[in-house]
Amino acid sequence: DADVTQTPRxxxxxxxxxxxxxxxxxxxxxxxxWYRQDPGLGLRLIYYSFxxxxxxxxxxxxxxxxxxxxxxxxxxxxxxAIPNQTALYFCATSDFGGNTIYFGEGSWLTVx
Amino acid sequence: xxxxxxxxxxxxxxxxxxxxxxxxxxxxxxxxxWYRQDPGKSLESLFVLLSNGAVKQExxxxxxxxxxxxxxxxHITAAVHDLSATYFCAMDSNYQLIWGxxxxxxxxx
Numbered sequence: 001d002a003d004v005t006q007t008p009r010x011x012x013x014x015x016x017x018x019x020x021x022x023x024x025x026x027x028x029x030x031x032x033x034w035y036r037q038d039p040g041l042g043l044r045l046i047y048y049s050f051x052x053x054x055x056x057x058x059x060x061x062x063x064x065x066x067x068x069x070x071x072x073x074x075x076x077x078x079x080x081a082i083p084n085q086t087a088l089y090f091c092a093t094s095d096f097g098g099n100t101i102y103f104g105e106g107s108w109l110t111v112x
Numbered sequence: 113x114x115x116x117x118x119x120x121x122x123x124x125x126x127x128x129x130x131x132x133x134x135x136x137x138x139x140x141x142x143x144x145x146w147y148r149q150d151p152g153k154s155l156e157s158l159f160v161l162l163s164n165g166a167v168k169q170e171x172x173x174x175x176x177x178x179x180x181x182x183x184x185x186x187h188i189t190a191a192v193h194d195l196s197a198t199y200f201c202a203m204d205s206n207y208q209l210i211w212g213x214x215x216x217x218x219x220x221x
Contacts, residue, residue, distance in 0.1 A: 042200055042211030103155045
């Protein structure tokens with residue numbers, strides 16, 4: 001099994017719909033992250049969480065919300081999807097030292 | 113503004129050649145990461161550089177860090193086709209990673 005599992009892997013949704021991307025990890029790490037990747041750009045941080053009670057906004061949090069349901073689970077929601085949220089989304093986790101960050105396989109989201 | 117700039121953004125090279133990807137960053141950082149991404153795939157950790165003068169090597173890839181110049185390099189020696197991928201550097205800023213735009217590397221036989 002993968003260390004970081006994202007579901008769904010692909011989703012097409014309509015403008016205005018709510019969608020949730022889920023992430024679970026088996027590394028036992030406290031830190032989890034959601035990133036967005038657009039073609040030709042690096043990753044941009046949406047939200048990060050250092051433990052279940054600690055959630056922080058990243059660089060581009062507008063239009064997104066998150067929930068840390070457990071140490072191993074961190075979900076990302078788009079409350080009202082818009083086309084410019086079409087992107088590849090990555091969940092990641094790291095240990096306290098942050099020396100290695102483990103990424104999920106990515107979730108392709110298309111908003112039409 | 114926190115920025116990470118990579119260059120070149122695109123590189124096409126022949127097998128057997130050497131080349132270097134450069135990563136400049138805008139502020140002091142405790143660590144610098146290099147990742148590889150194959151098309152449509154996740155990101156694979158290559159190196160984490162933690163101190164000035166750090167050098168790490170894995171196979172044909174070698175990464176170095178100069179914190180005074182705010183510069184990291186990823187050097188490819190005697191490139192082979194399997195190294196074709198997009199390479200990203202990222203700097204740590206208060207436990208958030210700021211990413212470069214990536215260098216798409218194509219290695220031709």
